[in-house]
Amino acid sequence: MLLDLLSKRRSIRQFTAAPLGSEHIDHLKEIAIRVPTSRGLNPWQFNFVTQSDLISKLAQAKPHAAAFLNQCPLAVVISADTCRSDVWIEDSSIAAICLQLAATELDLASCWVQIRLRPHDETTTASDYVSSLLNLDEHHQVVAIIGIGHPAEEKQPHLKQDLPWNHIVDFT
Ligand SMILES: Cc1cc2nc3c(=O)[nH]c(=O)nc-3n(C[C@H](O)[C@H](O)[C@H](O)COP(=O)(O)O)c2cc1C
Known part of the structure; x- marks a missing residue:
């Protein structure tokens, strides 16, 4: 059930040194490019x-x-061609959460690192820093990096009663 998967997913920031199997990496690659994008434009790129x-x-x-x-044996850098689609942020974010849920399903752990709109230092954006490291194409912006690996810490699901129910507005 998706609800079970969503409940199990927590941001994990401690990982064992064990590498990921190639079958896990291949599975995650397929997940990334199976997600829907607006008008099927696929503006993103995934650097594994x-x-x-x-x-x-x-x-x-x-x-x-x-x-x-x-500590992560795998980092997936999600960038997008900002000239290809006007909703590249949405497209990239959908892929990011799907990757996190797929990792959870494989009993792996993950955490999102926000890159878009974040500074690297006083003169460089985090996106430009990552772009030049990976030689990304012109017009690409980096949205996020998803760190993935085997968990070295355990976190319980958020309790149902602690969820932000006040953000649900009921017109039913
Ligand atoms: C858009 C977004 C950006 C995030 N950026 C970071 C980040 O840069 N570094 C980090 O350690 N965690 C980051 N997180 C993880 C959040 O801090 C985490 O999801 C939140 O505190 C709730 O905890 P949980 O994921 O365990 O439920 C980000 C999560 C989202 C959805």
Whole structure:
């Protein structure tokens, strides 16, 4: 059930050193490109990174809340061609959450690293920093990096009674 999967998914930032099997990586690649996009334009690109030297550079993309990537055996960098579609952010975000749910289904753990609109330092955006690391095409903006691996911490699902029910408006 999707509800079970959504409940099980938590942001995990501690990972074991175990690498991901190629069958898991292939599965996640297929998930990424099966998601729907507006008008079927597929403006995104998914860089699947397992090289540890590259992952440690990705972990420096922004000063805060990205360092945990150092522990991840897989980082999926989601970027999009901003000239190809006007809803590249939506398209990329749909792919990102689907990747997180697919990882959960495989008993893997994940966490989103926000890159879009975040600074790398005073002069460079995090998106430009990652783009130049990966040699991304012109017009590509990096939306997020999803760190994925085997969990080294456990988090319980949020309790049903603690969900933000006040954000549901009922006209039924
Ligand atoms: C759009 C978005 C951006 C996020 N950016 C980061 C981030 O840069 N670094 C990080 O460690 N967690 C990031 N997170 C994870 C959130 O902090 C996390 O989902 C939230 O605190 C709820 O916790 P949970 O995922 O365990 O339910 C992000 C999540 C989303 C949906």
